[in-house]
Each structure stands twice: as C-alpha cells, then as structure tokens.
Amino acid sequence: MAYTDMADELFGAAYTQKDPSGVRLATMRRGGVTITRVEIARDGLKRPRGRYVTLEVPKVSVLDERDSAVIETAGTELRALLPPEGPVLVLGVGNRRITADALGPRTVQKVLVTMGAQHHLPIQGIRPVAAVAPGVSSATGLSLQALAAALVGAVRPAALICVDSLCSSEPQRLGRTIQLSDTGLFPASPSHARHLDAAGLGLPVIAVGIPTLMESSEGRELVVTPRELDAVIAHGAALLGAAINWALQPRLTLAQLCWLAD
Secondary structure, three states: OOOOOHHHHHOOOHHHOOOOOEEEEEEEEEEEEEEHHHHOOOOOHHHHHHHHEEEEOOHHOOOOOHHHHHHHHHHHHHHHHOOOOOEEEEOOOOOOOOHHOOHHHHHHOOOOOOOOHHHHHOOOOOOOOOEOOOOOHHHHOHHHHHHHHHHHHHHOOOEEEEEEEEEEOOOOOOOOEEEEEOOOOOOOOOOOOOOHHHHHEEEEEEEEEEEEEEEEEOOOOOOEOOOOOHHHHHHHHHHHHHHHHHHOOOOOOOHOOEEEEE
C-alpha cells in the first residue's frame, strides 16, 4: 500500500471484516458529509494513539466559505478536539511557493485573528487567536520544530492547530476529504521535519489538512493530483479557514465570521 496520512485508509478498508485490538471505527452522515471517526487506543499501530476524523465532502475545488453545511460540520468536529477555552495558535505549515504545499500558509490568511491591541472586538466571549505561516527551513534557517516551540513560548496558547497538505493512497480522495486529529502532525516518521506533537511542545496539537498528494506507482516521489489543484488549494484554504473560525468563535454567526475574517 502506498504511503498515506489518512487514518481511515489504514484501518477502514483494511479492517472491514474484523475489529483490530485497540482500534474503533464509526461512520455516520450529517448534512451531506460522510464522517468517519477512527480512535486508536494503544501504541504500536500504524498511527499514534488518538482520535482521527475524516470528512468526505463534495469536491473541495467547488466549495468555499459560503458552504455552511460543510463548514459547520467540520467546525463542530474540530471544536470537539480542542480544549474548551484559552488562546489558540494556528500554524500554517508548508511552502507557499509550491502550490500543492501551500494549503497551510493560504489557510492562515483566512483565520480570524483576535490577539493584539489592534484586534479588540466589541463582542463578549471572543477567543484569543493568533495565526502564523512560519515558512520552510530553507528560507528561514530554522526548523519547523524550533519555530513552533518559539511561537508557543511567546503566545502561550492552550492549543496549537497545525494546517498542512496531506498525502493519500487513493487518487479519488484527493481534494475530496478533510482530516482532523488530536495527535499532532505525524508524517512518515517521528524524525520527519514536520513532526509536531504534544510530547514535543507541551500542549495539545490538533492537525487539520486536505490530501493533495499521492505517491507515484514507483514510490520514489510524490505526484500532484487532481488537475484542478489551484482551485483545491484556494477553495480548501477558504473552507478550512471558515471551519477553524466557526470552531473557535461559537458566539459569532458564519456571516459575521466571513465579514470579520475578510
């Protein structure tokens, strides 16, 4: 099987006939979105223990911040993974100069930032939020782990949300699924440059992403699909930004969030 970041690809189809020890899987449908929850309760499996939620949606390339049913479903699932209060730092992981890797940096541009003197909103109950796209080590000279640790130390958030492009093993799922997890960013190995988790940073790390890549048949490189990649990144960033805003600011309507985030 080709490499995948998607937990339901590792455990869903592979275990339809048996229930592996330490893995629970459930699927439901809400508002036109299929929700698959995978809970891994023990170590030693293909993914770290924790909760994974996959949302199968219509093509991301045709969705945007006006698609309230998808946004509210994704935001509700994300809110369930977060601590109920306290500041949140949103980290847009990736290289904005490479389209397939630009989902994280593009998403933070859509996040409603409420921290700082210039962001005092005349509304009670607004959660403090900061959003940063730290760039890549080749441009900054610093590793993602070092930058994330420095930002966490400065902001002192209750949780970190990391947004990143993901890899799928199934081409039909590229640009059509969203994955949320409370295990942090956990690519191919713990030594991977993008590995960020609670053990390393000392706070809950929530990962949010859309698969935009899959391994080639030879397994030596990543190829980019689907063909409408520009639209997947642009519309996916707007969709995830709106879902993050909905999750963090439940006192505001989606219309208010869209207006304020712009």
